[in-house]
Amino acid sequence: MxxxxxxxxxxxxxxxxxxxxxxxxxxxxxxxxxxxxxxxxxxxxxxxxxxxxxxxxxxxxxxxxxxxxxxxxERAMIPSLPAELGGVRLTTHTRSATRNARIGGDLHEAIATPAGARLIIGDVKGHGLDAAHLSAAVLSAFRRTAATAPDLACLARDLDARIGPDLGPEDFVTVLLAEFVPGAVLLVNCGHPAPIRVDSRLRVLEPPRPCPPLGLSPHPYVWRVRLQPSDRLLLFTDGFTEARDRSGTQVPFEEHLHAALTAPTLAEALRDLLDLLRPDHSTRTRPDDLTLILAQPADAPQE
The missing domain is CATH 1.10.287 (Helix Hairpins)
Structure with missing residues (x-):
């Protein structure tokens, strides 16, 4: 039996x-x-x-x-992002640290609004079902309010208030909010890894001043970053910063990432980026959740 x-x-x-x-x-x-x-x-x-x-x-x-x-x-909670939304081309990759699952501590979503395409990427503390539950709460709150919030700072404050009942005493969620407008992207960063703008070189877009994650009394503010049609924006979770290449060493940003991220199309760029990375099965620590989003203004030519 x-x-x-x-x-x-x-x-x-x-x-x-x-x-x-x-x-x-x-x-x-x-x-x-x-x-x-x-x-x-x-x-x-x-x-x-x-x-x-x-x-x-x-x-x-x-x-x-x-x-x-x-x-x-999984498809209902974290659907695939459209290839184009609100004048922005998008391509995405996700990997959960939980075996045979896509849902984990990472979250992402994009919604078209009158102001422009708004996007969220985030990382819940922890792994497994508890992290997935909190991820679902954040995504639900984002979907309810992203289209009506007057700006990203108000959106971040609303998310923080809405997920409060779902937070444990030690829970928090890092999030990066982005709003794509003509010639620029507006950003709010609540404790999340800074995105990378890809032009003639890689530029890490650190916020002018730090802001705590959701659940830790954030004081969000919006800042504006120029984004030309040929520029790309890489948003990611900390599974990327901790990722290693095939030799087992951390990926050298300047040497390999720029070449990968400037491939002719977004799909090729993401594929080349993933070729640099591998789950680190050689160590005793399990790989972290990983989410990658590569965005580019839709009026940029694609070869």
């Missing part, structure tokens, strides 16, 4: 068959002093094996159904 819950159908069947063979061989290998109960024993083992196979088949179907439901929930 334990095998039926722990093994696949094929493995359970092989185990039951082995038990049946042993049950049939025991009378032959014995010294003949015991009554000939071999057939009865074989029948019991056979019935038990069939029952175990049936249980294993049911458990496998339930696991498949649960996997499908999980994938549907």
């Amino acid at each position: 334990v095998a039926a819950h722990c093994l696949t159908i094929r493995q359970t069947g092989l185990l039951a068959g082995t038990a049946l063979v042993l049950a049939l061989l025991l009378p032959v290998l014995g010294d003949g002093s015991e009554p000939p109960y071999g057939l009865v024993r074989a029948l019991i083992v056979t019935l038990g094996g069939l029952l175990c196979v049936a249980i294993a088949r049911r458990a496998e179907r339930q696991h498949a159904d649960l996997t499908r439901m999980t994938r549907i929930a």
